[in-house]
Amino acid sequence: MDYDDLIDRLGLAAKIRLLTGADMWSLPPLPEIGLERLVMSDGPIGVRGEQWSSADPSIALPSPSAMAATWDVELIRRAGLLLAQEARRKGVHVLLAPTLNLHRSPLGGRHFECFSEDPHLAGEIGAAYVEGVQEGGVATTPKHFVANDFETDRFTVDVRVSERALREVYLRPFERVVGAGAWGVMTAYNAVNGTTMTEHADLVNGVLKGEWGFDGFVVSDWTAVRTTEAAAMGGTDVAMPGPASPWGERLEAAVREGRVPESMIDDRVRRILRLAERVGALGGDRRPAPPPIDGVALAREVATRGFTLLANDGVLPLREAGTIAVIGSAAAEARVMGGGSAQVFPDRVVSPLRGLGERAEVRYALGTDPRVRLAPIARPARAEFLDGQGRVLAERALAGTEARWLGQLPPGVDGDRLKAVRLSTAYTPEVSGGHELSVAGVGAFTLTVDGGIVFDEIVEPEGGDPAAAFLSPPERRVGVPMTAGRTYELAVTHPAGMFGGMPFVSFTLGHADPTPGEEELIARAVSAAADSDVAVVVVGTTPEVESEGFDRTGLGLPGRQDELVRAVAAANPRTVVVVNAGSPVELPWAGDVAAVLLTWFPGQEAGAALADVLFGDTEPGGRLPTTWPGRLEDAPVVNVTPVDGAVAYEEEVFVGYRAWERSGRAPAYWFGHGLGYTTWSYDSIAAEGTTVSVAVTNTGARPGREVVQLYVADGADRRLAGFDVVEADPGQTVIATVFLDERAFQTWSGGWRTVRGEHTLEASHHVADPRLSIIVKI
Incomplete structure (x- = not known):
């Protein structure tokens, strides 16, 4: 053209x-x-x-x-x-x-x-x-x-x-x-x-x-x-x-x-x-349609392939279903994605509780609730767009009580006439007592229960990041007595705002059941664990810990989750801890539990994928893409706080595992670490030019998957140069092939310079676990 x-x-x-x-x-x-x-x-x-x-x-x-x-x-x-x-x-x-x-x-x-x-x-x-x-x-x-x-x-x-x-x-x-x-x-x-x-x-x-x-x-x-x-x-x-x-x-x-x-x-x-x-937006769309893909199946597959087994004393995979105590707030309401601009709204989310409940007899206990904000009500809701006289301009059905439109209103909504949005749902509690309702957002809010006003205030923004008002807004709560079995009409009305001349609507109606208190919740979890064959505790971060717009202040799990894990593990030695976090957290109890499985933020098929892995339908295929500290104070590179408006990357090229190796300190889990359900031998390594072949054998009793990692080791400094994923049946030997690019042997000094001479290549299970090596001359 x-x-x-x-x-x-x-x-x-x-x-x-x-x-x-x-x-x-x-x-x-x-x-x-x-x-x-x-x-x-x-x-x-x-x-x-x-x-x-x-x-x-x-x-x-x-x-x-x-x-x-x-x-x-x-x-x-x-x-x-x-x-x-x-x-x-x-x-x-x-x-x-x-x-x-x-x-x-x-x-x-x-x-x-x-x-x-x-x-x-x-x-x-x-x-x-x-x-x-x-x-x-x-x-x-x-x-x-x-x-x-x-x-x-x-x-x-x-x-x-x-x-x-x-x-x-x-x-x-x-x-x-x-x-x-x-x-x-x-x-x-x-x-x-x-x-x-x-x-x-x-x-x-x-x-x-x-x-x-x-x-x-x-x-x-x-x-x-x-x-x-x-x-x-x-x-x-x-x-x-x-x-x-x-x-x-x-x-x-x-x-x-x-x-x-x-x-x-x-x-x-x-x-x-x-x-x-x-992209087909000039002169007509001539792009061929890609072959149809089953999104649910692929989301489940990616999740299982990414699940990373950090530790396992042999309890996994679960060979006998038995009775499983499923414990933790994230077990019932999994955090399947991070906060901020990465958030989408799936039409289904399979929680760990649901996924495991479809495979075995489960006993659920909350244990402790680390969430700072109340969760939206996961029930059908309705958004009504109102004019200045309170007349309804349009309605939209929603899957839950989260209202969010930025820059683009739903079709048929006249932005010039729009003055407010009303979010409503019918809620029938399962337990009687003092429930909590919340609004999260910035601006004026009126919250009603059965038409009666229970909250009517202006919520001011917090912090200096303008995106926070949209991505992580402040929350206000109010207590409301409710009776089990009775249906209540809940509604929040909020003025429609503008951002840069565009419509801006973002607020949430949250809810929490009455609670007997943290001590009683932990005691109930311990009781459920003691009476079950296996305990699965799901711990994780909250939107106030990992999200767009702010950094973390520490690596500890929020709330009393560490205490919960220790108490459950003391009651049942067959305790599996599932870590629902997008990046490293401290795991001070890791040596006291039977297994630690990292699921990251696992997407909408979280619970189905978890069942696949725990019951051995598939291996946990993941290997750590980042080094996992035991304690924040051990981490060699930490600073994210500007001084006089600047952050100096004083560590130069020594980031991640390269910084750890240089520091002489050992993390909890090295970059590249991850266990499967079988074992592997590394048999031989050969290099022809910049193509490296590594023979590995599945020495276990079941099919498995290995990630063969190749590092260039120049003295104490190792750098990932390539990798290959292989699969093999028991007793089968397969060849991993890694093609190295020129950057593997180059450094920057006013231009790219190839470092001539001999280089050691290490075939490794993870960065600190080399199995084979070979010297190549460049």
Whole structure:
């Protein structure tokens, strides 16, 4: 297609209009050249679409840290194809994913949305994700370019990092996905070495578009473009959202006055037209439809492949079902995804309690409830959109009591007449006593029970991150007596707000049953465990611990969960602890329980996948994509708190396991660790050029899966250079093949330099467990 001819047909105003969002999620159409509206949507575990609401459900895959725990590029490519299928079903052209930032510090609050601490693993999994989505005809925007590895002051922080560390660590995953053909990249909020990333000409124009030859489009993180000329000269192509932005008329004036070359505008338009042609929004949609994928089955498969067995005394797999005590708040209401822009609304969630209950006799006990906020009511609800006189403009059915619309109202709702939203549901309690109701949101709220007002206040925002008002708003509670079996009509009314000229609705109606108190809850859990053949305790983090918008202050499990685990383990030696967290937590009781299984944030099929693994239908296939500290104070790289507006990456390239090995301290579990239900021998290793072959044998009694990891070991410094996933029947020998790229033997010193001489390659079960080695000469 002749993009230059299309550009020549556009005036300057039309070209510049194309560089800013028409609304929260789209770029404007230009019918005069056959360009359709281009729609973007958040990911990365599903495709939300323009309606951030349970009225428009989405498949919810496991979190990116769980995806990386599979170490299975073909599986993640299939997951990408599923996401493309979901995107096309929802009319989405661009998926705002994957997140390629690294687990630099265990305190990073958004690490569940990132793949790994290791740049090679992050790059390989990220490339598979990109290839799968784009094979389905939908664009990706790997993000956040670059060094956006923590959340504290993320809008303004300046990351001070050496050129070597940038090249070898933080830029490397982006270089890999650009090589895999990514059609987009998203620039971050933060600055790098004094320059905001949306204005960073050296990294965006120089490295990304110039050195790497990236021909896609560069979109800003939402509201990250804050200047006219600096951002225009810095390489960012599209400022989102819109229509209000520092570009528009101001950028047009800058071009007409010669302060910004029009050739730069033309290059941006060319990139958008190329994107539009790739996704079928220019000159007609000619993308072939990808083959249909069963999203529920694939979500379950990815979950089991990512589940990581940290410890097991032989209790797993469960050979006899018997009676299982299922304990913990996350057992009944699993946390299947992280908070923030990664959130979607699946049309079903299988809890651990439900999944195990379908396979065995279970006894449930709450044990303790670490949640700071009350959970939404998981019952059918209704949202009514009201005008200034309280008349209903439109209604929408919801799957639960969570109302959320940002930038886009449901079809048929007149935004000019909309003044308030009323969220209501009918609730029938199972127990009598003092129940708690809550509203979570910012602004004025009126909560009624059977028409009577029980709460009528204005809730002020907290903290300095403007996204927190939407992603993690403050909560207010009120006690309400209720009688079991009686149905109550609950309703919350909230004024409809605006954000940047766009509609903004975000609030939740929460509920909690009466509680006998923590001591009694733990005692009931201990009793259930003592009377059962096996106890399964599900522990995990809460949305106040892991979410977008803030970092963590520690690695301890919230509430009294550690105490609960110890008490249950004392009552039943066959205690299995399931850890429902997106990134590391301290496990001080790990040596006192029979097994520890990490499920990450496992997606909508959590409980079904858990049953598959606990009962041995499939192995827990995961290997740690990040090192797991025993205690926060042992971690060699921790700091995420800016000093005078900056965070210095003083550790240079020594991040993750490389930092641990350099420190001389041992973590609880090393990078790459994970157990299966069989055993393996590593028999031989051979190298021919940069192709390495490793023979391994399944020495156990059942089929199994092994991730053969290859490290380049230069003295005490090990670096992951490649990996391969193999499967074998009992007694079978298979060959793992690893293809090494040139970066495995290169370092950055003003340019890439190959380190000549002899290098030791180690075939390992995990980074600190080498099984075989060979010396190669480069």
